[in-house]
Amino acid sequence: MHSVHFHSRLSTIVLAATAAFSMALPGVAADLKIDDLDNTGSRTFFTQKELEGAEPVEEVVTPEELEQMKQRFEELYPQSTTIPERDHGALEDKGVPQPVTDPGAGSPYWSTGKLVFKKQGETSLKRCTAQYVANNVLMTAAHCVYNIEAQTWNSDFNFLRAFDDGTYQQSVGWMCVSIFDAYHTPAKNYAFDYAFILVDAPDQKKPLAVKTGVPATTPLTAVGYPRNFGDGKRLYEVNGDWGSVARGIVTMSGNPMRSGNSGGAWFSEFKVNGDDSNNLIVSLNSHHLTGNTTDENGPLLTADTDRLFKHVQAGCK
Numbered sequence: 001m002h003s004v005h006f007h008s009r010l011s012t013i014v015l016a017a018t019a020a021f022s023m024a025l026p027g028v029a030a031d032l033k034i035d036d037l038d039n040t041g042s043r044t045f046f047t048q049k050e051l052e053g054a055e056p057v058e059e060v061v062t063p064e065e066l067e068q069m070k071q072r073f074e075e076l077y078p079q080s081t082t083i084p085e086r087d088h089g090a091l092e093d094k095g096v097p098q099p100v101t102d103p104g105a106g107s108p109y110w111s112t113g114k115l116v117f118k119k120q121g122e123t124s125l126k127r128c129t130a131q132y133v134a135n136n137v138l139m140t141a142a143h144c145v146y147n148i149e150a151q152t153w154n155s156d157f158n159f160l161r162a163f164d165d166g167t168y169q170q171s172v173g174w175m176c177v178s179i180f181d182a183y184h185t186p187a188k189n190y191a192f193d194y195a196f197i198l199v200d201a202p203d204q205k206k207p208l209a210v211k212t213g214v215p216a217t218t219p220l221t222a223v224g225y226p227r228n229f230g231d232g233k234r235l236y237e238v239n240g241d242w243g244s245v246a247r248g249i250v251t252m253s254g255n256p257m258r259s260g261n262s263g264g265a266w267f268s269e270f271k272v273n274g275d276d277s278n279n280l281i282v283s284l285n286s287h288h289l290t291g292n293t294t295d296e297n298g299p300l301l302t303a304d305t306d307r308l309f310k311h312v313q314a315g316c317k
Helices: 048-052 063-076 303-313
Strands: 002-008 033-039 112-118 126-134 137-140 155-161 170-172 174-180 195-199 220-224 236-246 249-253 265-268 280-284 295-299
Touching: 063 249, 126 220, 126 303, 137 280, 137 303, 155 174, 155 195, 174 303, 195 303, 280 295
Parallel strands: none
Antiparallel strands: 002 033, 033 174, 112 126, 112 155, 126 137, 137 195, 155 170, 174 195, 220 236, 220 265, 236 249, 249 295, 265 280
């Protein structure tokens, strides 16, 4: 059994725009309620056959639905704005996903892995992508932890760090998970499609860092376990551009990964085995428009994102 409890707090953190963007981003964070799910049971372990049969979760949205989500975000953040698409010119292998060889051997890959879980009332496992962003905290997409159609939490989360064709470096369970209620109330809103999970074992490698506030001014690299590349068996990466920022929804052009890549990070300043200035998470794989096979959308990370992260670090309290 799982218990659900709720929290509400007003954040007064002001986001500062960098010199690269003179227009204002959301100023004062909205009064958002945090929804928590505590794991009150023992950890569930899955067989290799169950893991191999896990089905990916995919989110597709119509332009009309996305516009409604943006309007609701703007109601919460009246100072939100639109930043036009940025093209950084020719990028090596832009829009061409490549498999990661031995993800357990280097940063940032070694902190990324496959997240498997159950949806209430379903027997087969589901899967997404997640990554360590603190010693004992994972970041993923909200739709990977909450079933908005049924209005129920998913459960039995298992994270397989550096998963690679059936092998992995570390397997961890979960203690609690948190999202903002604005993701599902009054209706689905991908501007809040992120979640943090407190896990029962620390990262055996240095965790990744999340950067909130302003969009990236450099090209992006996204990672995930997509079905349409590698059938979810291998970690893939793809280079692209930070596209438009429109009222809480951001677009990565040149990201054709689909189904299973949900929750995988978008990195700015990407560099294999880079230092603290590299591999900053600026958004994640969330959804795409109906019929679009080349671009992926994600949530704009704000001061409230950081508030949710710290809430989970403190034990979802």
